Amino acid sequence: MTMPPYSENPEDSRPYFKRLKELSSLIYRENIPAVSMIELSMGMSGDFEVAVEEGATLVRVGTAISGQETDCGIFLHIPFEP
Numbered sequence: 001m002t003m004p005p006y007s008e009n010p011e012d013s014r015p016y017f018k019r020l021k022e023l024s025s026l027i028y029r030e031n032i033p034a035v036s037m038i039e040l041s042m043g044m045s046g047d048f049e050v051a052v053e054e055g056a057t058l059v060r061v062g063t064a065i066s067g068q069e070t071d072c073g074i075f076l077h078i079p080f081e082p
Contacts, residue, residue: 001041010047017042017054024055 004016020042027037043051043059051059 003042003044004047008046010050013043013047014050014054017051017056021055 002016002020004013007013020040024037024040027035039057040055041058041060042054042056043049043061045061048056048059048061
């Protein structure tokens with residue numbers, strides 16, 4: 001899971017998402033027992049498109065759906081692709 005620094009520009013989140021995907025792929029290739037690394041939780045309403053482009057499998061999009069900030073997020077699951 002990653003949460004980059006807040007920015008009005010979703011593209012500012014891309015380097016953080018890209019690096020987490022790289023780390024996830026590296027760990028996945030190591031084939032460590034009991035470590036799967038098949039989920040990448042990254043992205044929220046303001047930057048979820050960029051997160052999905054960079055490999056997110058879970059995104060929190062509560063505000064995008066409800067139109068207001070909420071304490072309970074709505075998570076969308078995207079299938080994993082190594």
